[in-house]
Amino acid sequence: MSAHYMNSTMWGFPSQVLPSLKEKHGEFMLRELVNRWGNHKVMVRWLSRFFNYLERYFIARKALPSLQEVGLTCFRNLVYQEIKAEVRDSVILLIDQEREGEQIDRALLKNVVDIFVEIGMGKMDYYVTDFEEAMLADTAVYYSRKASNWIQEDSCSDHKLKAEECLKREKDRVSHYLYSSTEQKLLEKVQHELLFVYSKQLLEKEHS
Numbered sequence: 001m002s003a004h005y006m007n008s009t010m011w012g013f014p015s016q017v018l019p020s021l022k023e024k025h026g027e028f029m030l031r032e033l034v035n036r037w038g039n040h041k042v043m044v045r046w047l048s049r050f051f052n053y054l055e056r057y058f059i060a061r062k063a064l065p066s067l068q069e070v071g072l073t074c075f076r077n078l079v080y081q082e083i084k085a086e087v088r089d090s091v092i093l094l095i096d097q098e099r100e101g102e103q104i105d106r107a108l109l110k111n112v113v114d115i116f117v118e119i120g121m122g123k124m125d126y127y128v129t130d131f132e133e134a135m136l137a138d139t140a141v142y143y144s145r146k147a148s149n150w151i152q153e154d155s156c157s158d159h160k161l162k163a164e165e166c167l168k169r170e171k172d173r174v175s176h177y178l179y180s181s182t183e184q185k186l187l188e189k190v191q192h193e194l195l196f197v198y199s200k201q202l203l204e205k206e207h208s
Contacts, residue, residue, distance in 0.1 A: 034111045044071030084130050092138050110177035143193035151198045156205040163194040
């Protein structure tokens with residue numbers, strides 16, 4: 001009976017979460033996700049303590065996945081896989097809004113970005129494939145658009161000053177809500193689009 005209760009709870013609770021997430025969008029959906037993910041982790045911890053004897057003896061002896069692992073897997077399969085694209089796009093949209101000077105909730109972004117890592121049980125695979133790659137691609141598009149305008153309007157020195165400021169701001173973003181492993185890749189994208197692509201034109205402006 002205990003095993004049946006544990007199994008039905010682990011799989012039943014996440015399936016109830018998805019409808020509440022799908023009826024929300026953008027920042028509201030992200031807030032709901034953070035709340036639901038937090039509740040799920042609390043439930044998994046509670047079940048792990050409740051079934052402590054089962055965890056320590058039966059599961060260990062049978063070399064079965066831990067209750068913690070089963071709980072995370074349930075959420076990943078039933079919830080995360082269904083909404084990860086919208087979550088990714090919503091986070092990237094907020095990052096671009098901040099790049100445009102808007103105020104955003106950085107704490108919220110940090111909590112959401114952490115989910116990409118936690119859902120992989122501490123490994124960076126989901127963070128990289130489900131979020132970072134798309135975010136870096138969007139970064140390239142964003143700064144390519146900026147650079148194409150600046151190269152027409154600004155002097156060489158002004159262009160470089162703007163590029164330096166952008167690099168500082170991207171480093172600041174990493175420190176607040178991205179992972180340190182992203183920093184070099186992010187800065188390389190920015191440098192490439194703002195400076196390398198237009199290096200010839202910048203040199204010509206500098207010597208004109």
